[in-house]
Amino acid sequence: MQFDATGKIALDQIYTQRDPRAYFSTLRELDYRIPQLAKPYFLKFIQEYREASGVSAPTVVDVGCSYGVNAALLRCDATIDELYERYCGVDARAPNRRELLTRDRNWVRSRGQLKNVRFIGLDNSAPALSYALAAGFLDDAVHADLEQHDPTDQQREQFAAADLVISTGCIGYVGERTITKIASASKKPWMAHFVLRMFPFEPIAHRLAELGYETVPVTGVFKQRRFASAQEQSLVLDTLSTAGVDPRGLEADGWLYAQLHISQPR
Numbered sequence: 192m193q194f195d196a197t198g199k200i201a202l203d204q205i206y207t208q209r210d211p212r213a214y215f216s217t218l219r220e221l222d223y224r225i226p227q228l229a230k231p232y233f234l235k236f237i238q239e240y241r242e243a244s245g246v247s248a249p250t251v252v253d254v255g256c257s258y259g260v261n262a263a264l265l266r267c268d269a270t271i272d273e274l275y276e277r278y279c280g281v282d283a284r285a286p287n288r289r290e291l292l293t294r295d296r297n298w299v300r301s302r303g304q305l306k307n308v309r310f311i312g313l314d315n316s317a318p319a320l321s322y323a324l325a326a327g328f329l330d331d332a333v334h335a336d337l338e339q340h341d342p343t344d345q346q347r348e349q350f351a352a353a354d355l356v357i358s359t360g361c362i363g364y365v366g367e368r369t370i371t372k373i374a375s376a377s378k379k380p381w382m383a384h385f386v387l388r389m390f391p392f393e394p395i396a397h398r399l400a401e402l403g404y405e406t407v408p409v410t411g412v413f414k415q416r417r418f419a420s421a422q423e424q425s426l427v428l429d430t431l432s433t434a435g436v437d438p439r440g441l442e443a444d445g446w447l448y449a450q451l452h453i454s455q456p457r
């Protein structure tokens with residue numbers, strides 16, 4: 192088992208497969224569930240945006256969208272357990288990528304209920320974005336690593352359409368550089384980020400404040416996933432301690448926890 196600099200297990204290889212089976216089978220083992228817990232908050236956030244702005248068909252940018260996980264849950268009114276079954280169940284073993292995609296496109300057609308929301312996914316994994324677009328989970332995709340590079344003119348245009356920006360499981364891989372580049376290229380979209388407690392949100396909130404945002408943490412914590420091993424837990428507890436976060440009753444008991452941060456223009 193390999194670990195990244197923050198102490199979490201390295202999962203890079205499951206982010207870049209041609210289809211989502213390795214992604215879901217690995218994360219199912221870890222009881223990964225943050226997209227499911229985030230779903231009602233995102234739905235409420237989109238509805239509040241509609242009411243406040245009068246925009247009936249908003250565009251949502253999902254940062255670190257992977258195989259379009261949040262878009263699939265929201266668009267198809269699905270649960271993460273359904274996604275686990277779709278990609279890890281017995282029916283998912285035989286099909287090739289093309290057959291999986293045909294199955295997914297039919298699913299989106301039959302289940303796609305959230306029709307008046309446009310989803311743009313941002314990720315640095317081209318294979319994940321390609322799958323999510325072909326399946327119909329995403330309407331558009333931005334393949335970029337904004338930690339390393341500035342957005343191109345075309346990517347800026349894509350971000351300019353954003354009304355809302357959401358993320359689960361991505362802050363930590365990306366930080367204030369990515370978030371401020373998106374905010375600067377767009378018309379101050381509302382933001383909702385579910386962020387592991389081991390990653391302080393203050394640097395992002397600070398940069399967003401300079402751009403005219405106010406950030407409020409939502410009360411409560413959300414189970415993200417189980418630790419993969421005692422060693423991962425120990426390394427993450429070290430990172431939490433360095434960040435001054437008390438893990439008692441939470442990470443100390445075997446799960447990684449996230450907090451929701453809402454950032455809106457003042």
Ligand SMILES: C[S@@+](CC[C@H](N)C(=O)[O-])C[C@H]1O[C@@H](n2cnc3c(N)ncnc32)[C@H](O)[C@@H]1O
Pocket residue numbers: 206225226254255256257258260261313314315316319335336337338358359360361364365
């Ligand atoms: C844990 S996954 C979360 C995926 C999805 N949001 C979910 O909750 O299921 C993290 C995602 O961040 C992406 N990622 C990592 N570094 C990135 C970067 N520098 N820019 C954009 N995406 C990145 C990975 O490719 C991966 O898809």
